[in-house]
Amino acid sequence: MSGNITVVEHPLVQHKLTLLRRKQASTAEFRKLLWEIGLFLGYEAMSDLPLGRVPIETPVSTMEAPVIYGKKLAFISVLRAGDGLLAPMLELAPSARVGQIGLSRNEITLKPEKYYFKTPGNLDQRRTIVLDPMLATGNSAAYAIDEIKKAGARDLKFVCLLAAPAGVETFTKAHPDVPVVTAAIDYSLDDHGYIVPGLGDAGDRLFGTKKA
Numbered sequence: 001m002s003g004n005i006t007v008v009e010h011p012l013v014q015h016k017l018t019l020l021r022r023k024q025a026s027t028a029e030f031r032k033l034l035w036e037i038g039l040f041l042g043y044e045a046m047s048d049l050p051l052g053r054v055p056i057e058t059p060v061s062t063m064e065a066p067v068i069y070g071k072k073l074a075f076i077s078v079l080r081a082g083d084g085l086l087a088p089m090l091e092l093a094p095s096a097r098v099g100q101i102g103l104s105r106n107e108i109t110l111k112p113e114k115y116y117f118k119t120p121g122n123l124d125q126r127r128t129i130v131l132d133p134m135l136a137t138g139n140s141a142a143y144a145i146d147e148i149k150k151a152g153a154r155d156l157k158f159v160c161l162l163a164a165p166a167g168v169e170t171f172t173k174a175h176p177d178v179p180v181v182t183a184a185i186d187y188s189l190d191d192h193g194y195i196v197p198g199l200g201d202a203g204d205r206l207f208g209t210k211k212a
């Protein structure tokens with residue numbers, strides 16, 4: 001498989017992902033597990049932030065101590081399901097600016113339809129991390145990055161929970177400059193474009209909107 005993709009294989013992530021995938025997981029459990037895994041995905045996605053040094057005093061001595069330095073962060077959630085990763089990312093970096101792109105995948109064409117777009121200013125001066133748990137066909141993620149690049153972003157990463165091989169292919173062909181961080185790459189897509197084995201519809205599971 002081509003592209004710059006990091007799979008977070010930490011046992012805690014893989015264990016929590018198994019609990020979250022199970023169809024018996026309640027909405028509350030799904031939400032909490034996505035939040036917990038999101039912390040680890042954020043930890044990985046931000047592992048290359050540049051550090052500078054500032055002088056501080058500890059109770060014992062002075063030192064030149066490391067601090068995150070340089071470009072500010074922007075997190076952009078692909079609505080709705082991206083909001084499940086936004087909360088843990090903000091837990092890690094509370095002063096990041098936040099944007100949203102609202103996309104709904106057309107069930108027949110499997111193409112995204114945009115219904116909302118709002119991003120922070122000066123995206124060209126920010127490290128921009130785009131969030132959506134699912135990279136299935138890759139159409140939504142590739143389109144989201146197209147729009148976010150049009151808004152000025154240049155230094156981008158994409159963070160998801162699950163990816164399908166076809167989605168990784170489509171995404172990395174469209175945006176070879178955008179590294180992807182995920183917790184797993186599954187086997188395939190079904191006839192409706194759902195990731196197999198996957199977890200079902202992430203938005204419905206996160207918000208409890210699946211019709212009975």
Ligand SMILES: O=P(O)(O)OC[C@H]1O[C@H](OP(=O)(O)OP(=O)(O)O)[C@H](O)[C@@H]1O
Nearest residue numbers: 079080081104105136137138139140203
């Ligand atoms: O890679 P793709 O084939 O484009 O599929 C992935 C998209 O599908 C889901 O969103 P959905 O359209 O279900 O919207 P929702 O978050 O409101 O449920 C998911 O959150 C992605 O945005």
Ligand SMILES: O=c1cc[nH]c(=O)[nH]1
Nearest residue numbers: 136194195200201202
């Ligand atoms: O498996 C999938 C594919 C697209 N969107 C989802 O929420 N789940």
Ligand SMILES: [Mg+2]
Nearest residue numbers: 201202203204
């Ligand atoms: Mg959905």
